[in-house]
Amino acid sequence: MMSSKDSEFQTINDLIDIANGFTRAKSLHVAAELDIASHLKEGRKSAFDIAKTIGCNGEFLYRLMRALTTMSIFHEEEEYGYFTQTEHSKLLLNENVRNIILLKCNFDHYRGWENFLDTVKTGSAQPYASLGIQGDYWDYMREKPEEGLRFRKGMSGYTNYVNQRVVATGDFKGFDTVCDIGGSQGVFIQEILRQNPTIKTGINFDLPYVCEKNKLLERQNIDPRFKEVEGSFFEAVPPANLYTIKRVLHDWNDEHSKKILTSIHKAMLPGGKVYIFDAVLDTINKNCYNIVAWMDLSMMQLVSGKERSEREWEALVSSVGFKIEKVIKTQDPMLPPITIITKI
Numbered sequence: 395m396m397s398s399k400d401s402e403f404q405t406i407n408d409l410i411d412i413a414n415g416f417t418r419a420k421s422l423h424v425a426a427e428l429d430i431a432s433h434l435k436e437g438r439k440s441a442f443d444i445a446k447t448i449g450c451n452g453e454f455l456y457r458l459m460r461a462l463t464t465m466s467i468f469h470e471e472e473e474y475g476y477f478t479q480t481e482h483s484k485l486l487l488n489e490n491v492r493n494i495i496l497l498k499c500n501f502d503h504y505r506g507w508e509n510f511l512d513t514v515k516t517g518s519a520q521p522y523a524s525l526g527i528q529g530d531y532w533d534y535m536r537e538k539p540e541e542g543l544r545f546r547k548g549m550s551g552y553t554n555y556v557n558q559r560v561v562a563t564g565d566f567k568g569f570d571t572v573c574d575i576g577g578s579q580g581v582f583i584q585e586i587l588r589q590n591p592t593i594k595t596g597i598n599f600d601l602p603y604v605c606e607k608n609k610l611l612e613r614q615n616i617d618p619r620f621k622e623v624e625g626s627f628f629e630a631v632p633p634a635n636l637y638t639i640k641r642v643l644h645d646w647n648d649e650h651s652k653k654i655l656t657s658i659h660k661a662m663l664p665g666g667k668v669y670i671f672d673a674v675l676d677t678i679n680k681n682c683y684n685i686v687a688w689m690d691l692s693m694m695q696l697v698s699g700k701e702r703s704e705r706e707w708e709a710l711v712s713s714v715g716f717k718i719e720k721v722i723k724t725q726d727p728m729l730p731p732i733t734i735i736t737k738i
């Protein structure tokens with residue numbers, strides 16, 4: 395039986411474990427950056443041999459891999475220095491997963507959290523002030539092209555991962571023109587077109603510098619119905635019958651979100667709808683791990699945005715002339731529910 399002292403030690407260990415989160419994330423980052431998993435594809439291998447191949451210090455790479463095994467990333471064999479793959483480390487071979495990790499754990503992403511204490515105290519976030527960046531997160535992404543590319547690849551990683559299931563949740567029949575607002579590299583609208591042959595035009599709408607960078611992508615089998623339109627959703631969006639807006643409104647506070655929704659309201663063709671793909675907080679269980687509570691903090695610190703409850707969504711959309719028609723809930727928190735809104 396556990397004594398109360400034992401259970402206190404366990405709790406202290408749990409807290410220290412949480413405090414170690416940064417070290418763990420950084421170790422995962424280095425493993426992804428060095429693409430260590432790809433060296434175990436053919437079977438067991440010594441960390442010292444991998445180190446020689448990739449130009450690392452053998453002992454240090456061994457110690458990194460040994461630490462990662464404590465989180466089920468790689469498995470250490472009986473023979474000293476040898477490792478095999480695990481279910482977790484196999485996933486590092488998936489380009490989408492690797493891009494998500496590289497986005498989440500990169501150095502600038504951490505730096506954006508440096509003044510989180512001030513954010514909580516003041517209720518106002520200045521994530522990149524210490525890097526001398528004025529303006530919002532998107533200005534930062536434009537001014538630091540490497541970060542911008544990492545961000546877009548990471549977002550496409552998320553989207554590619556859930557795309558098929560998310561699109562299958564919605565009903566896209568009867569809409570001639572569908573426009574994905576803030577669609578980044580355009581992978582979401584391409585999947586919508588792929589699953590819905592009756593749509594006539596699918597527009598990817600994003601900022602001019604994002605569309606410019608998209609021209610450099612090696613896109614394969616582009617659907618002739620796919621179109622890219624550049625602009626700012628604070629000014630105007632293209633006319634469409636259906637707007638999809640995925641993981642965008644949570645980037646913005648209510649004042650900015652109202653402006654985005656107003657642009658959509660003005661441009662929407664008669665009988666149109668908007669599908670919002672963002673979390674609805676009420677669908678999440680309290681007091682246990684959920685990804686949305688953590689996403690909410692990232693929104694708070696990095697972009698001054700937030701995740702919203704159904705009541706908050708209702709208040710937001712009704713203030714600009716929309717009403718919620720339906721919320722299609724999903725079981726997996728990785729899959730955003732669809733909040734369908736129409737004009738009042």
Ligand SMILES: C[S@@+](CC[C@H](N)C(=O)[O-])C[C@H]1O[C@@H](n2cnc3c(N)ncnc32)[C@H](O)[C@@H]1O
Nearest residue numbers: 532549553576577578600601625626627640641
């Ligand atoms: C969090 S990302 C979401 C990307 C994509 N919808 C997804 O789910 O993967 C937000 C997107 O909004 C775009 N964005 C930011 N400000 C914008 C603006 N003023 N007008 C149009 N797009 C904007 C960004 O460039 C970025 O692609």
